Amino acid sequence: xxxxxxxxxxxxxxxxxxxxxxxxxxxxxxxxxxxxxxxxxxxxxxxxxxxxxxxxxxxxxxxxxxxxxxxxxxxxxxxxxxxxxxxxxxxxxxxxxxxxxxxxxxxxxxxxxxxxxxxxxxxxxxxxxxxxxxxxxxxxxxxxxxxxxxxxxxxxxxxxxxxxxxxxxxxxxxxxxxxxxxxxxxxxxxxxxxxxxxxxxxxxxxxxxxxxxxxxxxxxxxxxxxxxxxxxxxxxxxxxxxxxxxxxxxxxxxxxxxxxxxxxxxxxxxxxxxxxxxxxxxxxxxxxxxxxxxxxxxxxxxxxxxxxxxxxxxxxxxxxxxxxxxxxxxxxxxxxxxxxxxxxxxxxxxxxxxxxxxxxx
Numbered sequence: 001x002x003x004x005x006x007x008x009x010x011x012x013x014x015x016x017x018x019x020x021x022x023x024x025x026x027x028x029x030x031x032x033x034x035x036x037x038x039x040x041x042x043x044x045x046x047x048x049x050x051x052x053x054x055x056x057x058x059x060x061x062x063x064x065x066x067x068x069x070x071x072x073x074x075x076x077x078x079x080x081x082x083x084x085x086x087x088x089x090x091x092x093x094x095x096x097x098x099x100x101x102x103x104x105x106x107x108x109x110x111x112x113x114x115x116x117x118x119x120x121x122x123x124x125x126x127x128x129x130x131x132x133x134x135x136x137x138x139x140x141x142x143x144x145x146x147x148x149x150x151x152x153x154x155x156x157x158x159x160x161x162x163x164x165x166x167x168x169x170x171x172x173x174x175x176x177x178x179x180x181x182x183x184x185x186x187x188x189x190x191x192x193x194x195x196x197x198x199x200x201x202x203x204x205x206x207x208x209x210x211x212x213x214x215x216x217x218x219x220x221x222x223x224x225x226x227x228x229x230x231x232x233x234x235x236x237x238x239x240x241x242x243x244x245x246x247x248x249x250x251x252x253x254x255x256x257x258x259x260x261x262x263x264x265x266x267x268x269x270x271x272x273x274x275x276x277x278x279x280x281x282x283x284x285x286x287x288x289x290x291x292x293x294x295x296x297x298x299x300x301x302x303x304x305x306x307x308x309x310x311x312x313x314x315x316x317x318x319x320x321x322x323x324x325x326x327x328x329x330x331x332x333x334x335x336x337x338x339x340x341x342x343x344x345x346x347x348x349x350x351x352x353x354x355x356x357x358x359x360x361x
Contacts, residue, residue, distance in 0.1 A: 011188055013147040014091035014137040018049040019084045023096030024057050026258040032307025033292040034095055037141055040295055044155060045148055049093065052083050060098035065222050074120040075127065077106045082130035090136035093144055097257045100140040101178035104186050107134060140179060142256035142291050143188060146196045149203040157300035160206030162251075163323035168207035169251040173197035174241070174264065174288075176257025177217050191215070197254050200291055204298045213244035219267070220259035238267040245286070246279040252318050253288040264288035269312045285313035297324060304330050312343070 018041070022034055042049040059076050062068035084092060094100040110117035124130055145152075160169045175194040180187030189195035198208040219237030224230045241264070245253070255261040265288040272278055272285070280286040288311070296306045303324060308315045309331045319326055332342045
């Protein structure tokens, strides 16, 4: 019998009329990513997308850190759904994978235990006077970008190709744990065959490189990092992933989680300070980008408008490979043209003990 397991991991993604909900921490780590998503989907692709300023945290970090009780989280999620209902839209576009996993968990809990939904509706009505309908379609924003990947491919200005050699860029993907590991059937490809990022890379001209720790956690894990005493475990996980991918000489890492790109980026600086090790080619780091940043680059967005100067690992080597034009003098200018400062240079031991100054790795 022909194997059909791949079909079990497909999902329907709405083509238009999105209700967009931001991530709490993404706005701090890489603030240009969410703006890029809104510009690409709403502007370049002409889809209708609405963002409600009354949207709040989903409580995900507090919930998964055992600080916020489940019933409180259910009521907060119900309020988000009430705002969706009031907007007249039905398609929830979720920027954060933890929120995506959380909304899925609440919907699954209500389905399996209807009494919890009835109780949540009562709590919401008593607290806010609101009522809600469940979303018709819940998609993570990487799902939506994947859904539109071919349309984006027809508009690209810079393919994921080394302009000097003509070879596809070598890309490693990292899927955030809360995207597919919590509920495998809601992620494209599930936990074993996630294709949501690989599909974008392939559509835009790059080559996806497999590596042994491809499905390993980045090390964030909330309590792994939020509790200071646990941070050694956090960096150990990132270290394991970087050690695994380095022999394959990737040009960059693509991610779909708020925390993963931050840790895969920032811990490289920390490891360089601790061990004198850098994982990219020519003694520099491996850029870790969000899928929105990658989409923005292939569509010709200015890298500094995308916020790539917020990364610890320098992105200029990647931009040069892609043939992306940029103004070096504008890297550390704010929106008003004011100089915002740059990170200090760091000296680390690399190349058999030779001292070399690395600018942001």
